[in-house]
Amino acid sequence: MKNTMKISTLAATALLATTTSVSAGDVEVLHWWTSGGEAASVNYLKDKLSDAGVGWTDFAVAGGGGENAMTVLKSRAISGNPPTAAQIKGPSIQEWGDLGFLADIDGVAKANDWDNLLPAVVSDVMKHDGKYVAAPVNVHRVNWMWSNPEVFRYAGATIPTTWDDFMVQAAKLEKAGFIALAHGGQAWQDATLFEAVVLGVGGADYYNSAFVSPVDLDVLKSDTTVEVFETFGNLRQFIDANSPGRDWNVATSMVMEGKAGMQIMGDWAKGEFKVAGMNVGTDYVCTAAPGTSGGHTFNIDSFAFFAQSDAARTAAQNTMAAEILGTDFQTVFNLNKGSIPARLGVSRAEFDSCAHDSMDAFIAASASGSLVPSFAHGMAVSSAVSGAIYDSATNFFNSDQSAQEGADQLVAAVAAAM
Ligand code: GAL
DSSP: OOOOSOHHHHHHTGGGOOOOOOOTTEEEEEEOOOSHHHHHHHHHHHHHHHHTTOEEEEEEOOOGGGHHHHHHHHHHHHTTOOOSEEEOOTHHHHHHHHTTOBOOOHHHHHHTTHHHHSOHHHHHHHEETTEEOEEEOOBEEOOEEEEOHHHHHHHTOOOOSSHHHHHHHHHHHHHTTOEEEOOOBSHHHHHHHHHHHIIIIIHHHHHHHHHSSSOOHHHHTSHHHHHHHHHHHHTGGGSOTTOBTOOHHHHHHHHHTTSEEEEEOOTTHHHHHHHTTOOBTTTBEEEEOTTOTTOEEEEOOEEEEBOOSOHHHHHHHHHHHHHHTSHHHHHHHHHHHSOBOSSSSOOSTTSOHHHHHHHHHHHHHHHHTOEEEOTTTTSSSOHHHHHHHHHHHHHHHTSOOOHHHHHHHHHHHHHHHO
């Protein structure tokens, strides 16, 4: 089922609709970037637009991973009052485009040569019916692990590079009195952890067949999925009892403060270390999530533009699209956000070693076939299938289901959502 975000779903949330008045030359921008690093990034976009004479009305909806933001966006859209631009990514862009909501920004894209500035893996997602409807701000790598080297030293442990070793080293951290794995018990964070295990245990071919559209149910039904759930289930013991509901950036601060040894999270976590004035290598360490070195689970943030009836608003929207692809913007925004530029031709000089690793892995993984879209961050499957994966991963993780039960539940949920 291609278009899963039916009008009926939109209508169901219509009662929540609100109205705002935004001056014609301004942009009203919906996003969910409210943590320290995220706010620094979005503020830079606001400043860039202000320099270009475009005012900003902030439409921030807190909640990591963006689920809350998407619910609010649907209510605004169905009430006929969508924002000028919204943080929409991956296959959802197609879903919004199919519903007829999006503006064609192909003129800006052509004038600025986007087809040559963007790798095809990025530009393909930004187009609907062959025309650009969205502008990419970054490429996040999701399969990262963030560690506190001092905690490891104190516990006599080493940073693990395989899942088997993870269990051994995590046990050492716990024995020394630390929380081994900083984690927030929210569905999207459970899915992010699950995704790292899927890639680490199953490898890129399995990941691409079982977790990327069109999902191959035979591969999803294989024993590899049971192995994935076994490893995933083994992580439950390394998470503290206070994790339910914890925000991802609070989990990052547990690593910063030396309460926890590790966090598995996309490189937006690096934005938090940056805001806290911490340095990579000495204060914290970035390594690929266990078993995924050389792999790259990508998550491209982008702003999709909503069709406008007012010419001044369209002009403001076009300015925003053009600014986003500028080399200045792509540099500073991504230094703050922890990600790497989405466009080609940006100097690597100012970026740190984690960003260089991500850039290298992106290129190498793309050549070797281990560049995979993040299903936990809306890059790989329709919103319905993604919802089925979220529910199965989080139900399993927060219960005492066996690995076999987890795998069976996942297969049934994905099959029903396809
Ligand atoms: C992701 C988003 C990132 C980051 C993260 C946590 O889905 O792509 O930019 O903000 O959520 O909020």
